[in-house]
Amino acid sequence: MHIEFVNHASVLIRHGNIGLLSDPWYEGPAFHKGWRLLVETDAPEVEALLGRTTHIWVSHEHPDHFSVGFFKRFGQIIRDRGITLLFQEIDDQRVADFLRAEGFTIIFLPFGHAVDLGDEVSVTCIKDEFIDSALSIRAGDTHILNLNDCNVGTIARAQEFRDAVGTCDILLTQFSYAAWKGGRDNRAWRVTAAQEKLCNIAVQAEVLQPRMIIPFASFVTFAHERNHYLNDAANTPDTVVANFQAAPFAVQVMAPGDVTDGTTDPAASAAACGWWRGKYAKASDTLMTYESVQASALEAAFAKWRKRVFQNNSVATMKFAQKFSPVKVLQPVVVELDDLVSSWQIDPPKGTFTRTDAPADLIMHSESLEFMFLNSFGFDTLTVSGTFEEARDGGFSRAARSIAIENLNNLGIRFGMGLLFNPKIIAVILERLRGVSAKMGRKEA
Known part of the structure; x- marks a missing residue:
């Protein structure tokens, strides 16, 4: 089993002949010119990545997880290579209708039931609140839990996940806030929101007992002239590492292209922190703007x-x-x-x-x-x-x-x-x- 970090909330989990890619958003803004990736993934890299992919899981409809632009640009490659899409089985068919219209092969995942992908890889989708979902992946002897943006911040909620799929070996989880948190003068709310994300990780770790946590799904910046102040209290990988130095689990920070087999690698994590540090430093160099509408x-x-x-x-x-x-x-x-x-x-x-x-x-x-x-x-x-x-x-x-x-x-x-x-x-x-x-x-x- 290997986990390859790609970008933001996207990782490629490989075991045997199975390559399971999550939430591919690799270029362009999201949320109406509100967000940008800290770094984009070039098209040749994406094409090579799809050559190692057999399945793509989309967690929910938000554009930093379900990128219409990705499926439009690389749709022919996905169809030609017979890559199967995985999406939660829900009443809201907007995402499903789009994917069907594009001619993709789709497996709809029923909540709480394991689906076998082959080569000792199975997945179980878990519903979270109204639109989100998490994915439990069993690859050989390793259990990986991808929480992406799921709101798991209490012992009771984390226990519901444990009851559904058990403890995990590796946990992938969001590490910073991702929405409006008060006006320019309300930095206190953003500081609180950032701390809450760290507390969520602590709760998740206490109940789900991973030996490794990979912080992800927060490698973005508020990138508009009207919202870039919201970055002022956001957590970074350095924040996560510093907060959990004495924790009974390893924090493995990953940069694009990094691969782990679940073995702790402090040197690689430190190098990734340094790499991201450079990207954060340049995050506000170019800000987006709007055009007036009469x-x-x-x-x-x-x-x-x-x-x-x-x-x-x-x-x-x-x-x-x-x-x-x-x-x-x-x-x-x-x-x-x-x-x-x-x-x-x-x-x-x-x-x-x-x-x-x-x-x-x-x-x-x-x-x-x-x-x-x-x-x-x-x-x-x-x-x-x-x-x-x-x-x-x-x-x-x-x-x-x-x-x-x-x-x-x-x-x-x-x-x-x-x-x-x-x-x-x-x-x-x-x-x-x-x-x-x-x-x-x-x-x-």
């Missing part, structure tokens, strides 16, 4: 957003909830577009988008708002990219309880009377909002 184009984009929202939700229930819900939802949200020097009110139940002088909830660029209107995943992308700011206390929570309605739709949840009586879903949503408010130092959620 009001007429925003109104046209909003019309498409309204059409999707009205088709996928009960307008009558939306209006009822806006007026009578004890938790204020679907309230009008005001967005200040600082590049256009204007503010706009979005009222989802009424389906209106109008100029206003009312106090803003959020501040963003017009290109960000257009992107949100044109894409059903737009609000989710905005929160990950972090290219916006709160304009007033509670602005983000207010927006999340209103214009993020398509986040529910993407999970197969229709805003109707049934949702109002589904306490489990409501509890999860409110708990997340409470968490955000706590980090902002407020109680409004």
Whole structure:
């Protein structure tokens, strides 16, 4: 068994004739010009990599794990070489529909059941929250657990993974935060978020008992002129190594092209830390920007957003909830577009988008708002990219309880009377909002 680090959340696990590649994102920005890789992987390297690959696993739909550009650019090679794709068996078919349309061979992995790939390699997919998944890989006598972005930060949650697949020999896990964490002046939230990631690793190690942890899935930078300040407290490989110097497991940092058979190699890890150090030092050399979008184009984009929202939700229930819900939802949200020097009110139940002088909830660029209107995943992308700011206390929570309605739709949840009586879903949503408010130092959620 060998693990070859490729980039970000992508590794190639080889055993016998099986080569299992994970989450290939190798070039270009992600999250609407919000993120960049610390280093890109050249096309000849990718082509050589695919020559060693028999299966590709995609953990979830986020573009730093499911890269449409990768599958478009290298699709013919994948088809010609008979590489099989692996994806979780879920109701949401957007990723599956794309992969099928591209003509790929796909195995859909049922949660909690081992699937044999051949040559003493089997995989078990584990669901995490709404869209994410982890993969347990048994390659010969070695058990590798790829957690990527999975939210495993409590003993109870880690125990659920252990109950599902047992302890592991090697753990691959995210090591830094990966979304908006307050405004420019709220560095305290980012410091806390970075420390929480290290605490998560400690919890995972305590329960899953790996002998080696490979930190990955965080080799990115916030790379836009509006969000690059978010890098100010991010963990680096050096941070992880320093934090776990006395741990009963080895931290093996890997640079692109590094290979391990599970044997601890402190010299290689130290060299990889140094290599990444150089990449972090240059991360903010070139920042991305947006182009202004005029009001007429925003109104046209909003019309498409309204059409999707009205088709996928009960307008009558939306209006009822806006007026009578004890938790204020679907309230009008005001967005200040600082590049256009204007503010706009979005009222989802009424389906209106109008100029206003009312106090803003959020501040963003017009290109960000257009992107949100044109894409059903737009609000989710905005929160990950972090290219916006709160304009007033509670602005983000207010927006999340209103214009993020398509986040529910993407999970197969229709805003109707049934949702109002589904306490489990409501509890999860409110708990997340409470968490955000706590980090902002407020109680409004």
